[in-house]
Every structure is written in C-alpha cells, then in structure tokens.
Amino acid sequence: MPAEDRWGLRRAVSRRYSSPAVLAADPDHTARLSAYLTDLVGQYGLSLTPSALDPVRGQSYGEMAVELLPDSPVDLLVLAYDVPDISPGRAVSTYLTHVCPGEPMSFAVSDQGRAAAFTALSLMRAYTATHPRALLIAVEQTDLPYDPGVPVALPAAHAGVALHLDATTAAACVSVTVTPDSDAVLDNLDASTVVLGGGLAALADDVKADLVVLADPAQPMTGVWESLAALDLGTAGRIAVADYDPALRYLCVATFG
Template sequence: MPWGLRRAEARRFPDPAARSGDPAHAARLSTYLTDLLAQDGLGPPAGMASGHSYGEMALSLLPAEPVDALVLAYDIPDIEPGRATATWLSHVCPGGPMAFAVSDQGRAGAYTGLRLLRDYALSGTYVRALLVVAEQSSLPYDPGVPVEVPAAHCAVAVHFGPSLLEAGAPRIVRGAAPDDLVEILGAVEDATVVLGGHLAGVDVKADRVVLADPGQPMTGVWEAMASVDGPVVVADYDPALRYLCVSAFG
C-alpha cells in the first residue's frame, strides 16, 4: 500500500498555556526577549501572559500508537523558547520517534516538514509519521517587519503511513503569485481543494473548494483539511516570502 494521509486532527486552545501565567517564567522570558530585541533597536516585550506553548499544544494531540518520525512546523515563536520542543516530544510520544522542528519558512514550513517525512518513508526508514503544525497568537514584541499574527492558538496533528490517500511530493514555488495556482492545479476532479486565506479569490477548477480560516495563517489549511474526507489538495500562499505551496493526497 502506498504511503500517504491516514487522518488529521485539529484543536484550538481558548486559554493561554499554564506556563504563561507563571511569574518566574514571565520574568525569565522578559529578560531573554529584551536582550534579543535590544540588539535590533526594538522595544521591550509586552503581553506575554496570553501566549501558548507548542509542547503543551502538541502533547494533547499525540496518538496512542507508536510513531517513527515526528516533525513540528511553526512560524510564530513559541512562548516557551527555553525548551527544545521537538526533542521533548520525541521523549513523550509513543515509539520515541526521531523528531525535529522546521521554522523560519513562513507557511512553507509545514510543506517542508511533509517533504522530509515523505522522503524518509519512501526510503523505508520511518514509515509511521506525524506532522504537527502549530501557531500561537501572542507575539509579545514588534518584529520590525509586517507579520500576520494568528487569531487563535491552534495545532493540527497530521498522521501518515500506509494509506490509499497517497501523498505526492509537496511543491513549494518561490517567487510566485496567487494566480499561478490555476496553472499548477489545472482541473481537479473527484477531490476537494483547500485554499489558504490569500488564495480565496483564485478561480481554481475543482469539484469542491473549501476556504481555510484566514485568521490562521499557518494552521488554517491543515485545520480545514482535518474536516475533509477522501482525496484532497491543500494549497497556501505566503505573501511576505512569495511562496506558493501545494500538497495532494489521493
């Protein structure tokens, strides 16, 4: 059986992480961020009490069955930078998977993570795989450049392994425009197309189109995919980096 999508589970977290309300943690985080921001002439951090921890979010989505490989993909920094979250997840996830994180690629981070997991699986090394895509809605400082901050804390666990919904190699097109998706996809039949917020106006040819929540820049398409049955194509666009990302399952 080919390697592909088995299932996806999404969850939003209405409350901040327990650690965010810890005064000792807040003091250490404030010192850490203040020192980093001062190097770039940026002001001190604020509003850290509303943030969330990617480790805490991912923990609630870990499966009961063993996993061979785990990738955590994120864009907005974790409110708990002192923990090597992927390493910690390897320790608490059944199977003790090989685990690492992908960041600093905008929305493309999740697609890069999927490509790595697919390559490992096709080599016969790690077949049972878990991609965790997460974003928390607190950015406690001005980064000095335009950033889309998510509206809610959200994480999605995407499970891969032997499946009829075979995962093709993800495409990340650099220097693209949103309308380039029409040519890339062509006519999509017998499948659902999930579009990220910046692709909502693109006239794709498909039997069914689902629009992701535009308030969730990183997790939106994966959260929407979790509610779709059968073959699905997921597409997203990062306007800051001009990355057009596409993944097909089944």
C-alpha cells in the first residue's frame, strides 16, 4: 500500500488550561492589546466591554500549543482556531516552527468556525508525499473582550488538541469533507464509532454505529477532537468525526480507519 494511502492518525492528545496566559500578567502587553482592539473594533462602531482587559482572562495560542508539541521531529505543523488569540501581534505558526522539533513547514487556518480543523486536515492530506510527519493543533480560548455585533458561541474552557499524523499508522485518514451551504444532515456514515459535535447532537439516534460519542457542546471547535483523543484507536474500528457549524452552514466529516 502506498504511504499516502496509509497516512493518518497515529495518536491524539488533548489538554485544558485552567489559567489565563502568562502574557496576561504583563501590563505592557495589556496596554498594547487594549490600544489594538480599541482601534480595530472602533472601525465597526463597536467598543471594548467595560473592564474587558482588567484583568486579561484569555489564553495565548502560542503558549497553549507549545504544551502540545511532540519530542520527535515533524515535517508539517498546522494550527487551527476560531476565537481570536489574545496575542494578535505574534505569528503563532511561524513561532511554532522555531520551537517544534524538525522546524516544520507551518501555517494556520482560521475564519472557518467549527470547520477550521477539518479544513486544515484536508489541506494537510495534500502534503503527505513530501511532509508525511504532520501535527494538527486545534485550539480555542474563552475570552472575547468586545461585543462582535453578531451572536457567537464561545467555549467554556481554554482547550487544545494535537493530532499526530504519519504513514506508519493503521488509522488511515480515509476522507475529509467540508460541505458549505449545507443542512445538518448525516447520510450513510460508514463507521463503527461516530463522534458527533454539538451541532449534530440531535441526530444521534439516527446514526447507525456500534458506538456514538457526543462531544462536549460547550467546546464548539475542539469538542469533537477531544472526544477523538479519548478513544482507544486500537479498538474503535473505523471512526467518523462529524460536526456542523450552524452560523456558517458547514457540514464537516473526517473518517479514519
């Protein structure tokens, strides 16, 4: 079997972070962040919420991701997120290139809502021939210090998940689809274990699988990947991870095994 056909999930790890970022204790950073956000949201007639940064409660994706890096070299690293970072001046994926073993090529995927990690995984599959040792890090932090003017679903906890992918695993990445302008409908999921995000929880009774796992609905983007990390890949059989973003109307499905 070609290496590209074997490429897939070797292991997944997740972590939650109980405290704000170390940067949150730096008054100089807080002053710069306040000036930056005030200028940014002011262009849209918005403003920072009262005491939004007193204290800073958010997390830094750079700090979070470092805790998820492997000890062995990586060829490709992709960061996926939805909620903005509290350190907007840092190019996080570039920073991670320098601290991750192997100094991997890296990039980030954002502005995709719950689809961010699915889109990242789909893009990573195109690099399997030249960058087979890959790391996908999905992160979300809880604090948005301004009213964005539209309804948003913020996570309940700072959380991060790392998917370690290469061509030595039996949990091959069979397919990844992100379908825009879609309804929350699941048809013919060919899997023994199905992980459903909060956007699809209402369909759990309609899914035909040996095991259906409902992800934590309080973690809009990382919930399904936390549930994947909790599975025993050796016994779960073929796994389908599915979620739906009701705001963007993206239906996302990734199948492993």
